[in-house]
Structures are given as C-alpha cells and as structure tokens.
Amino acid sequence: MTLRDAARKLLEEHKVQGVLGYRKGSLPFRTRPYLFRDPCEIEELVFNPFCGLNLARYLLFLPQEVERVAIVAKGCDGRACVALVRENRLRRENLLILGVPCPGMVDTRKLAEWEGLKEHEVTLRGGEIVVRGVAYPLASFLDASCRRCRYRSPLVYDILVESGEVPSLPQEDTLRELRSLPEEKRWEFFRKELSRCIRCYACRNACPMCYCKECFAESHKPSFLHPSPTLRDNFVFHIGRAMHLAGRCVECGACERACPLRIPIATLFLAVSDTVREHFAFEAGVDVAAPAPFVTYREDDPNAFIR
Amino acid sequence: MNSPWEPKIVAFLCHWCSYAGADLAGVSRIQYPPNIRVVRVPCSGSVDPLYILKALREGADGVLVSGCHPGDCHYLSGNYFARRKFLVLHELLDLLGLRDRVHFSWVSASEGQRFADVVKAVTEAVRSLGPNPLREGESTCDAP
Amino acid sequence: MRLSGNGVVVTREAFLEWLSRGRTFVTETVARRFRLPFPSVPTPKAVLLPQHEALYRFFWARRTWNVHPLPPEGTPILLLAAPCEVKAVTDVLDAVFLGNAPQDPYYATRRKNLILGALGCTFFEATCFCTRVGGHPLSREGADFFALPLSSGVYFEGEGVSGRPLASSEKEELEALVADLEKTAPPPFPEKTPEYLYEAFGRDIWEDIAWGCLNCGACTFLCPTCFCFDLVLEGRLRGAMIRTWDSCMFPKFTLHASSHNPRSYPMQRVRQRILHKFSYHPLRKGVFGCVGCGRCVALCPVNWDIREAVERVVSCAL
Numbered sequence: 001m002t003l004r005d006a007a008r009k010l011l012e013e014h015k016v017q018g019v020l021g022y023r024k025g026s027l028p029f030r031t032r033p034y035l036f037r038d039p040c041e042i043e044e045l046v047f048n049p050f051c052g053l054n055l056a057r058y059l060l061f062l063p064q065e066v067e068r069v070a071i072v073a074k075g076c077d078g079r080a081c082v083a084l085v086r087e088n089r090l091r092r093e094n095l096l097i098l099g100v101p102c103p104g105m106v107d108t109r110k111l112a113e114w115e116g117l118k119e120h121e122v123t124l125r126g127g128e129i130v131v132r133g134v135a136y137p138l139a140s141f142l143d144a145s146c147r148r149c150r151y152r153s154p155l156v157y158d159i160l161v162e163s164g165e166v167p168s169l170p171q172e173d174t175l176r177e178l179r180s181l182p183e184e185k186r187w188e189f190f191r192k193e194l195s196r197c198i199r200c201y202a203c204r205n206a207c208p209m210c211y212c213k214e215c216f217a218e219s220h221k222p223s224f225l226h227p228s229p230t231l232r233d234n235f236v237f238h239i240g241r242a243m244h245l246a247g248r249c250v251e252c253g254a255c256e257r258a259c260p261l262r263i264p265i266a267t268l269f270l271a272v273s274d275t276v277r278e279h280f281a282f283e284a285g286v287d288v289a290a291p292a293p294f295v296t297y298r299e300d301d302p303n304a305f306i307r
Numbered sequence: 308m309n310s311p312w313e314p315k316i317v318a319f320l321c322h323w324c325s326y327a328g329a330d331l332a333g334v335s336r337i338q339y340p341p342n343i344r345v346v347r348v349p350c351s352g353s354v355d356p357l358y359i360l361k362a363l364r365e366g367a368d369g370v371l372v373s374g375c376h377p378g379d380c381h382y383l384s385g386n387y388f389a390r391r392k393f394l395v396l397h398e399l400l401d402l403l404g405l406r407d408r409v410h411f412s413w414v415s416a417s418e419g420q421r422f423a424d425v426v427k428a429v430t431e432a433v434r435s436l437g438p439n440p441l442r443e444g445e446s447t448c449d450a451p
Numbered sequence: 452m453r454l455s456g457n458g459v460v461v462t463r464e465a466f467l468e469w470l471s472r473g474r475t476f477v478t479e480t481v482a483r484r485f486r487l488p489f490p491s492v493p494t495p496k497a498v499l500l501p502q503h504e505a506l507y508r509f510f511w512a513r514r515t516w517n518v519h520p521l522p523p524e525g526t527p528i529l530l531l532a533a534p535c536e537v538k539a540v541t542d543v544l545d546a547v548f549l550g551n552a553p554q555d556p557y558y559a560t561r562r563k564n565l566i567l568g569a570l571g572c573t574f575f576e577a578t579c580f581c582t583r584v585g586g587h588p589l590s591r592e593g594a595d596f597f598a599l600p601l602s603s604g605v606y607f608e609g610e611g612v613s614g615r616p617l618a619s620s621e622k623e624e625l626e627a628l629v630a631d632l633e634k635t636a637p638p639p640f641p642e643k644t645p646e647y648l649y650e651a652f653g654r655d656i657w658e659d660i661a662w663g664c665l666n667c668g669a670c671t672f673l674c675p676t677c678f679c680f681d682l683v684l685e686g687r688l689r690g691a692m693i694r695t696w697d698s699c700m701f702p703k704f705t706l707h708a709s710s711h712n713p714r715s716y717p718m719q720r721v722r723q724r725i726l727h728k729f730s731y732h733p734l735r736k737g738v739f740g741c742v743g744c745g746r747c748v749a750l751c752p753v754n755w756d757i758r759e760a761v762e763r764v765v766s767c768a769l
Contacts, residue, residue, distance in 0.1 A: 025754035027577050032754040033663050053753055057665075061717070063658065179402065187404030187440065198493075198502060198672050200698070205667035206752050216357060218703055224357050225364060227681055227695045228503040232441040236360045239399060243356040246395045258752035260669045261493065268399065275398045280391065297387035299377065305397050306390070307412035307425050 003072065003161045006098060008042040010070050016096050017065065020058055021072040022051045028119045029108045033058055035066070047072060049124060052105035052143060054254040056080035056208035059090055068094045070158075074102035076145075076252035078154025079285025080208040083250055086288055089211065099157030104138065104146035104169060105253070109262060111141075127169060139169050145253025145266050147172040155286055175271055191231065193263050194238060199229040203255035203265050204241060209248045209284075216240060242268045247276045247293040250285045314368040314433040318343040318426075319358065321351045321386075324375035324415045331419030339423035340430040343371065350374065352385025356396050359409055366442055369408050369433030373425070376413040386413070407432045408439075454571075454589055454629075458597070458607050459614030460621060466598065466605040469612050470529065473566075478532045480744065481570050485600070487531070494673045494746070495536040496544060498528060499561050500680070502672075502696045506557065510689035521691070523557055529566040531598075534590040535581040535742040537569045539675035541593030542738045547678050557694075568609075569594035573628060575635055578745030580758055582636040586742055589629065601625075637743075640729070640761060647768035648730035648761070652722070656767055661721035664755045668698035670747035676728070676740055679704075699723055721760075729761050 001009075007019045023034040023044050031051050035058070036042055056077050062069055073081060081097055084090045106129065111117055114131060121132050128135045139147055148171050153160070178186065201217070204210045216224055217237050225236040249269045256266035276282050279302050280293040320326040326347050332339065344367075348354055351374025359370045372393065380386040393411050400409055410429045414422045461469075467487070475489045476498060482491035492498060507520045532540075540562075548558035572579070572588035581588060591597040596609025601621055607614060617625070641647070671677045681697035684690065697704060700721075705714045714720045732740030741757075748756050 026756040026759060027748065027754060030754040035662065058663075061662075063662075183404040183406065185404075186402065190403045191440065198696075200667055200669040200672045201701075202665065202667035202669040202752050205665035214702075218701070224361050226683055226685060226693070227697070228683070228685075228693055229695070230503060232364045235441055236357075236364045239396075239403075240357050240360055242399055243392070243396060246392075254752075258665070258667070258669070260673060260750040260752075268402075271402050272395055272399055275395050279394060294388065294391055297384065297391055299387070301387070301390050302394050303377070303390065305394065305411065307410065307428070 001159075001161065003047055003098070003100060003163075004042050004045050006159050006161055007036065007045055007070065007072070008039045010096065010098075011036065011039040011042065016068045016070040018062065019045070019070045019072070019098070020055045020062075021045045021098075022047060022053070022055070028117065029106075029111055029122070035062070035069075037066075045072070047100055049103055049106040050108060052108075052254065052257045054080055054206065054208045054250075054252045056084060057206060057254070059084060059095070059208070060211050068096065070096040070098050073097050073099050073154045073157065074105075074252075075149065075151035075153050075155075076102075076250050077208075078156055079151060079250035079283075080252065081154075081285070082156050082288055083209060083248060083285035086285075086292070087248075092288075096159070097154060097157040099154035099160040101153040101160075101163050102146075102149075104142040104149065104152070105257075106141050107143045107257075139172065142169075143253045143257060143266075144174045144264065145251055145256065145270060148174045148270070149251070150283075151286070156288065175267065175274065178267065193265075194234045195231045196261055196263055197229055197234045197238070197265075198261065199227070199234060199237060200260060202258040202260060206254040206258035207245070208252070208254070209245055209250065210241070216244070238265065238268055242272050245269055246272045247280070247282055248284050249273050312438060314342050314430060314438075315366070316343045316369040316371055316430060316433055317362040317367045318345045318371040318373065319348050319351070319354045320345055321374040321381075322347055322349050323381035324379065325351075325373035325412070325422065327416035328373075328414045328418045328422040331416065332422045333419075335419050337419055337423045339426045342430045342433075343426055350380065350382050350385035351389040352380070352382065352387075354389060356392060359396065363408065363439060363441060366439055368436070368439045369410065369429060371410045371412065371426070371429050373412045373414050373422075376415055379415060405440075407436055454591065454597070454599075454606075454625065455608065456617065456622070456625070458609075458617070459612070460601065460604045460617055461607050461612055461614035462604050463600070465614070466607065466612065470531065474526065474528045476528060476530050478530065478536050480533045480536065480746075481531050484572075485570075489531070492530075495530060495532050495540060495675045496678070498530055498565065499540065499544060499558055500548075500678060500696075504557065504694050505691040506682075506694055508689075508691045509686075523560045525560045525564045527564045527566065529568060531568045531570050533572055533744065534569045534588055534592075534594070535579075535586050535744045536675050537567055537594045538581075538586050538590065538592065539742045539744070540567060542742070543676040543732070543740055544678055546736055546738075566595050567593070568596045568598060571597065571599035571606075573600070573632075575632070575637065576745060578748040579743065580637045580745060581743035583638065583640050583758070584739040584741050584743045585639065588632055588636075599625075641765055641769070644761065644765055645730045645733040647765050648726055649734065651764050651768055652726065654764075654767065656764060657722045658718050660725075660760050660763055661718040663753050664717065664721050665753060666700045666702070666717045666720060667752065668700040669750055669752065670757075671698040671700055671724070672696055673746045673750055674741075675744055675746070676742055699727070725757065725760055725764070728757075 019036040022031040025032045085092045123130045129138045225233040282293040374386045412425045477489045479493045509518045548555040599606040679697045683693045706712045728740035
C-alpha cells in the first residue's frame, strides 16, 4: 500500500483525526509540514528526499480536537516519537506511526550551487542523484546526519509503507575528520562557527526533543547567558543544549537544516550521542523500555577522566 | 595592572567530602596555589553542567568539580549520577579543544594533602593553557 | 521606468576600483548574485543597528556611579545593497530611529556615515516580492548611488565615478530589461490590504495560518525592516548597557512585569508579525513594514510563506 493510500484510509475510517505529513512547498525543493484532516487533502501528501524536517516536533502542538494522530515517520522521526512517549509527553495509543523507509535527505543548499535549477532537472536513481543530466553518488548530497544514519527505517511503527527501491547507503563516520584534528585546530573550528551564530533559536525550535515551556536560554533568574550573540553566550547556549539533549537526541539533523547561516551545529549533538552510545550503551528512541542513561548508573562507569 | 596573569579557577566542592578535605588542608597549613575560588555545594551530583558553563562564561580560566569517592557519597548515589554527566561534558569539551579547562576529582574529607596536590595539578594544567579563550569580543564589561 | 537614463557606463574594473577605495560591504543578496571581493553582511540593518552594541559603560568608584556613553566611531562605510534593502533603510528604519524626537544618536551617527548604494536587480528570484509592497527592482529612491550590471559594463547613476554616456545598444538593453521586469513582476497586494488585515484580527483563520511556524526568530533576525531590540544590563558594580536584537517570535517578547503575557501562544505572535508589517505600519506610516526581499521565505526552516499568509487573510475578507 502506498503512503497516500494508507493515510487516506486512516482518515476515511476515522482511525485518526489528522495525519501529520509533508506537502509541497512554495519554493523548488522545499516541502512544508501539514496536518491533513480531510481525506481529499491527501492528494497533496508527499514524501521525497527534501523532507528533512522532523515532524515529531509538531506532536506537542496539535489542535485540541485532534486526539489521535498519524505521523509520517522516517527512521529518525520514529525514534523521536518513541523518545517522546518514553518521556511521557505522548500516549502511545494516541499515536499512529506511519513508517516510511528513508533514502536520506538531500542537502538543498548543495543544490543551490546550480543556478536556476528546476525541480524536474533533479532525479534520483538508486544510489545516485542526477542533476541536469550528470550523475553523482547520492551520499555526497546528503546532510551530515543522514550520511551516518543507523536507523533509516523506523524501528517502532504501526504501519510500514512499502516503497520502491530504497538504497542502503553505507554509514559514514562524519566526525572522524574533525576528531583527528589537533586540539588547537578543533577549537579554531568551533570558535569560528560558534561566533557566527546569531541565536535565532531555529535549531532549538526545530528539534522535537526541545519542548520546554521555558528554555534555560530564556531564563532570567537564574541567568545562564545573555541575549547577546557573543562567543561566550553562544558557547553556553549550544553546549548547554547539547548537555540537555544527551541521551535524548535522535540524530535527525533537523537543527542543522534549520540554521539560516548553515552552521554545522549537529556536530555537537551527534558527538554527544556517540559518547552516550559508546559508554552507556543507550540510544534515544530505539527501545521504549530502556531506562534513560542519566537516571541510572553502573559502578564500573568510566572513571579514568577523574583524578 | 602590571602583575602577570594568574589563572582563576572556580572549584565546586561537595560539602561532605571535598569541601571538608579542603578545610583539612587549610587547618593542617598545607600550602597550595591560591588560584581557586571555592563554591560549596551539597553534592557533586547537584552540580548542573550549566554551572560549569556559566563559570567559563563569566571568565573563569578553569573549573574544578570535586566530590566524594564512588561508594562514599553522603546521599548514596549522587556522585554516580554526576560521573555520567561529567563524562559527557568532558568528552564534549574535549571535542571542542577545551579539554584541560574543566577538571574533576574525587577527594575525601580526610585527604587534605591530596586536595592540595589536586589543586596544584589543576592550576598548572590551566596555567599552561593561557587565559579563557571565550573572553574574545568582551570589551565593555572590563572597565579599568 | 525608475531610471533617469542620465547615468554613465563604466567598466566593471573601474567600478570595483571605486568601491575598493574605502571600507565597503555588500549584503548577502548582492554577494550571492555577483562575485565581489568585499565582506558580506547577512542583512543590511547589521551595519546600522548591530546585533550587539554597548550603549554606555558604568562602574562604581569613588562612592558614585560613573557612566560613560559609548557613541559609535562613525567611520565611513559603503554598503552595496539591492533596491529593496535600500528601501528598508530609508522607508522603515530611518522613520523609526530618526523620525521622531529624540533621534537615536547611535543609529544617527552610523547612518550619517553610511554611503548606501543600490545595485539593481535584473530578474525576480522565486522569493522576491518587492513589487507587491510598493518597491521596484530598479528603484534608485533613497540610495546615494545606483548601479546596474550590463553586458558591456556597469550603468552608474550618481557622483564620484566618471564614464561614458549610454550607447544606443545599451539603451535598448535597459529598455528590454525594464519591459521584461514589467512582465514578470509579482502584482501588488490589493489596495486595502492593511484595512482588511486589521479587521481580520479576531477571525478563526489565524490558527490555521500560523500552524507550522516554529516561532524560532530566524525571519525576524534576518529581516531588513525588523528593528525590535532588547536592552540588557550586564555586570553589577561595573558593566555596560547592551542593546541586542529581539524578536516578536520569542515567547518572552511581550512578558510584562506583572507576569501577564498577551502573546503567550504561538498563533498570537505569528498574527502580530503579519499585522505589524502589513497593517499597523502602513496604516500609521503610509508604507508597508516589509520590502519584499524574500529572506524570510528563503530561510524559513519550514517554508512558512508570509506572502501566502497575507493572501489567505485578504481573500477571506474579499
């Protein structure tokens, strides 16, 4: 059954009051989130490699009358759903996960290198992307988080949509190059990127796991940082947010895609996810029952870094 | 303002072990570098990573967080939870290239000499790194 | 036709050489379209209203508060921007910061020392809509000089650069360009748009329109006409009063001291943004509070399109 058929059926049979999905945007290669309420609207439901937004972000912002919702979920979005259920923000029975295997999301900014590119000039063919007749390996066009993705298909789902050929691209260790740099060069990289940030909070607001009513960044008493986008305040914001997302980040990359200045901000959160995975054997949104890494401990937890 | 730069290190010490250890060092007249500024907290587990980041934001050149040895926490498990949080922060700061700015230690109430040794080691480590690199761009709050 | 046709044509090299004589910046729009060897700013207001500036320094000494204003240096700079971005400065920012007494002295100093040049546009991008809000891609209004790249050089209107008069082929090129732009120009919003929006405040449609918006603030920070700022006192016994950009999208933007917040819901803030730019501002000042540069549309993480929002509300009223 195709995605549209499954979604339409759910609405027609009143299994859900809304389907959270993607719709064509007002610009080439852009899609936008939409809450489909009427079966006849489903004609406009799309799923393509330009659907990088994490729809799970909207699960906590639904109109009151939508009690049960279906969500079109890529692997990472599915993880976010599971993580939100585990954190008791959602009831599992009110959520219908419409899983779609994901080929990886194309970095639309890379396409901006071709002037005046039209949508019909870009096609996907297996593990390749064809732009104006020239084929390139798809992996080179994907976002950083997609290149290292471990769960392209949602692990927890209610309906899994069969799709055509979804290329299984190898996982790339996108942080290896950065980690191999000497200390001064690493600081130089982060100092430059953190200085560029204008603190628009697009990254935070696009994240499905950042749902605090009052973010620590907006707290006045106590005040951890000031509104000014100076290096030191940006440092507190991003490292602080990374600590708050430790063990909760689902590695979807929506933050980096949302950034208007193209700062590779996902680097921080992906690195923290790696630490949690390596030392505490925990990945957010993979197992509904697993205890969160920071409400438990082991007596043999790593200790070598402590004097 | 002609004196050479001295690192300023904020030390979060848990009341039951590390703070008592520091106190013992003082009472025993054990000398250690005066660069640390102590903040007494109930437990190393109560140290929010944001405190450490705030200290760095305010210009601290280094931060030390010290608690009871694992198994000896006055609140039984506070330092175990702290250990996990601190590992994540430590590896994150390591990625950023700020590895040796933030240090962690387990110092018990009876380890006065050891506390002095830890402070000496941390001070030297931070001194060799130089002033806090986050101070760039700061101009107006530093009135003469 | 907004151009007088009385300008001159200079070579690209001469134009670049003239620009290189002082401190020159280009906006990101210009940098994206032409390879120019000058640093770019993401939005034109960054050179007039910096995102972070210290207004005055203070410290406690000799048993009193010592306060020292920190006026900007006033070094002359040149900013090369698209006509819509020039309009943002002259029609909106100038009116806000210089229009009423007392004038903002920090803005005034920077504005006095700014040479604002308009680099005409030869086509409409998918996100452009300057003609919908009373602008024009070849407008010279408000700019200190105007330039337009031609196939054989740069057409220049203004002082400081000497060149040759337009050749007839170049005149034809300009006329063809004007005609082409006329054909492809997005049509203006309906005449009573500000009034329609004003009356639509209480309608149910806003929940639907606002849905999808992340309320992040990216649009407001990069918008050339957004001017809201926050004042923050940093330091205790010594410090500074810092002015930073603020955004109506932030939940605490309208938080009162009483802790009441009239715009605590995302929908209310989105509605406010549309009404401010397309209703309140034009009703009070006679110009739209938006110049149609399209940054908000291009950079919005969820492709929330302000043009569509305005159209939907207006079509409800019609």
